[in-house]
Amino acid sequence: MRILSSAIAFSAAAFALSSAANAAIIINIQESGSDVVGTATGTLDLTGLTDLGTIPIRLAVRGTPGYFGGGSNGAVQAYTGITGPANWGPGSLTDATSSSGDMFAFNPRFSGSPRVFVPIGYTSNSAISSSSTFAGETLASLGLTEGTYLYNAPNDTITVIIGNVRGAVPEPATWAFMILGFGAIGGAMRRQKNTARKANVKVSYA
Known part of the structure; x- marks a missing residue:
């Protein structure tokens, strides 16, 4: 039983490590009661991205081309070098009624190339919230199409999740750690079964 518990603990730890290793920006845009709330959380590795300098952002959301901006009013640092889909639906720009947290925005088609906007002085892999x-809005009224939109930076990812999307696919490294953990559990169970079988063997002498 101790072996099995250790294997389960190992699997959980491996999964947690894989999630930490693949930490990235997740933008969630969901209906909440009679409103729509967008959040951006996670960390971003700026390595390989091109610094475009400071620029003001709009605290808003849009379907075509996709756009999300949150935080407090002010300037941000713009970076380019990201690839992914251009649109999140047919909707036009709608300003937020309220916002909070770190200055952040993402625009997958700004002047022809995706751009991410982070707080001025942002250090790679620092937390963003x-x-x-x-x-009074819904996803439909904002013209946003439910789905998961994936973007690749040179050393990180940005994922936009609109609506209650199920069955998100884990990152490849996450799969590897999960398989490793499940293999450890299976091996522990086999060893435990063999140990129990040996313990039940009766030896008799003529």
């Missing part, structure tokens, strides 16, 4: 609320 930003949100915007769109009172």
Whole structure:
């Protein structure tokens, strides 16, 4: 039983490590009561991205081309070098009714190339937490199409999740750690079964 518990603990730890190793920006845009709330959380590795300098952002959301901005008003640092889909639906720009947290924005088609906007002085892999609320709106009224939109930076990822999307696919490294953990559990169970079988063997002498 101790072996099995250790294997389960190892599997959980491996999964946690894989999640930490693949930490990235997750933008969630969901209906919450009678409002729509967008949040951006996680960390971003700026290595390999091109610094475009400071620029003001809009605290808003848009479907075509996709856009999300949250935090407090002010300037941000713009970076380019990201690839992914251009649109999140047919909607036009709608300003947030309230926002909070770190200055952050993401635009997958700014002047022809995706750009991410982070707080001025942002250090790679520092935590980001930003949100915007769109009172009295729905995903449909904002013209946002439910789905998961994946973007690749040279050393990280940005994922936009709109609506209650199920069955998100784990990163390859996550799969590897999960398989390793499940293999450890299976091996432990086999060893435990063999140990129990040996313990039940009766030896008799003529």
